[in-house]
Amino acid sequence: MKSHPITIKDIARVLGISPSTVSRALKDHPDISPKTKQLVQTFAEKVNYRPNALALSLRSSKTNTIGIVIPEIVHHFFSTVISGIEDIAYSKGYNAIICQTNENYQREVIDLQALIDNRVDGILVSMSKNTHEFSHFQNVRDNGIPIVFFDRICEAISTDRVIADDFEGARIATKHLISKGCKKIMHLSAPQHLLIGKNRKEGYCSALKEHQLQCNDQLVVKCDTRESVFAKEDEIISLASDIDGIFAVNDSTAIAAMQVLQRNGYNVPKDIAVVGFGDGPIADIAYPPLTTVEQKGYVIGQAAMNLLIGHIEETAIESEFETKIFTPELVERTSSQLGKTI
Amino acid sequence: MKSHPITIKDIARVLGISPSTVSRALKDHPDISPKTKQLVQTFAEKVNYRPNALALSLRSSKTNTIGIVIPEIVHHFFSTVISGIEDIAYSKGYNAIICQTNENYQREVIDLQALIDNRVDGILVSMSKNTHEFSHFQNVRDNGIPIVFFDRICEAISTDRVIADDFEGARIATKHLISKGCKKIMHLSAPQHLLIGKNRKEGYCSALKEHQLQCNDQLVVKCDTRESVFAKEDEIISLASDIDGIFAVNDSTAIAAMQVLQRNGYNVPKDIAVVGFGDGPIADIAYPPLTTVEQKGYVIGQAAMNLLIGHIEETAIESEFETKIFTPELVERTSSQLGKTI
DNA sequence: CCTTTCTTTGCAATCGTTTTCGATAGATTA
DNA sequence: TAATCTATCGAAAACGATTGCAAAGAAAGG
Known part of the structure; x- marks a missing residue:
């Protein structure tokens, strides 16, 4: 029919x-x-x-559609960003086509070409981890389509960008621990070849130095997953009696650390205060509830979409690009209340 | 340029x-x-x-694009479904336009009309909670566009559906507790006017009766959020000495219950075994790790998309519709090992 | 050498809409 | 009465591609 x-x-x-x-x-x-x-x-x-929107688009070469290209949808930060994008898109009359690359470079290339073929008015991209060649991004620009990067930006392409400030987030988290009275703070870190690993560790060190505390590599333990925390349980516990605070590179690591401490007789936050780095809604579920810095995915999505619209509707100047930086916000809960019993 | x-x-x-x-x-x-x-x-x-894909679409009246309409993107289950949809879509050469209603009926109506205007080849919908009028769905069918509902289905429209079996999931969870030796099992339930609340409670009761245990309303406590568990802490604890198992309507409730038990001197799972109902990735983070039944969002998304493609490409019979039911799967972790100390 | 057949190409219509440029009235003015 | 103006409408081209049909030329058969 x-x-x-x-x-x-x-x-x-x-x-x-x-x-x-x-x-x-x-x-x-x-x-x-x-x-x-x-x-x-x-x-x-x-x-x-x-x-018929198709006929209109063909005639006007304006589709009122934008493309979103992200590594994976099932990731709290990314889905939050998408939500922010979609809400702005809806309010401005745009549709959003979503493409998930699964961190696959080839798929990223194909997805972008498909978006170009469909004549989207603009594209929002968070790069795949395995992308080391950027001509497919340049191809988008060559087709006259505005592109905005968020979170996983591409340095090689000059365009608008929206990112979270990992350095500052880590600095805020560490300074919070210091303000709670911590003197010796351990850092559970991600690999230093990843940007988030590097930036968050540097933010941690910066805060320490600012307060005349030494940034000692002995207090930096390389673990950034729940499993790796359990694997390094001995190392962490051997240091535990010497510290009064932990800043973890993400929330699941922070929570695992709390659990390791608790089952070894330490009290969080009485003996050791803990702060994480927001990567999901799990901080609330932890026991005690985890103090963390939250990446504002929703506003990052909104900002990226607004920048894109600026170029689509040419309210922004064609060749002038902007980088928006969003600083994570401290969400103070129980885990960082050094000295308090729960 | x-x-x-x-x-x-x-x-x-x-x-x-x-x-x-x-x-x-x-x-x-x-x-x-x-x-x-x-x-x-x-x-x-x-x-x-x-x-030019637009020109092709206009001529052939085939866009190779489908629409997804969901209440919210930032929800683990929904984003998992989207991921499943998108992967199938990609492999079959379809693009996916995503629309989030934020549980708003008016927005659902507008989103659907926009998808029709853009001549999508098919639409996947999970209804908003506030939708009680269905003519906008009928409008889609009247335009000759296939529609498939998932999770939040619309009974009034006869079409393909994909749902999770809440009743069976609850039954599996409860039977698991029984198999672990539980004799008196508490249920933390969602409001009975919600389908998931009703179905999961009935599954719980069914399992009890199957094993000649009585389904007693005294052991059913109405709480389905973390906060409501804490609010009913006294009631739960007053019953705790009398029970050896808890089946909670969702994971965050289950985890909160474990925490309430623990701080009142009970050991999970030694004294009381706990099982949740999967609504996210938090079960792994809990202490002890939470046994739960997992809703298979990814395969639900895949199935919905495959059904839709069946009707788009007319490999399925026009007027014959199908309802696919996916039973959640038990993921056994530590929290349900009654008698074991952790 | 003429007719037939086949190969290869172009014309024009089509999808649904917008928009430029006239066209045809009737009304107004000189 | 003739000339100009205004109001209202239609024809046709355009957006970019596909496709039935016609036509031109070449090859082949008698």
């Missing part, structure tokens, strides 16, 4: 007038007489006429 | 032949001489010609 939707031609035929008149009548063109307008508009209403 | 992409007409003009010949040459039509084909194809390759 492939029913064919009503077109302007259909209306014209039934009403015995030309398609051009119908078109003009529907959009209140001054050339059309009030009688004809009335006739056309009420009839269109009656048959529930809806313009 | 709104650069205009190369079209078939451009190629025709440069090569001094007609657009029709170019079109046929590009798709190896037998009518075209080998020489011409070679000429056109190498030239198209050289200038990186790409067909």
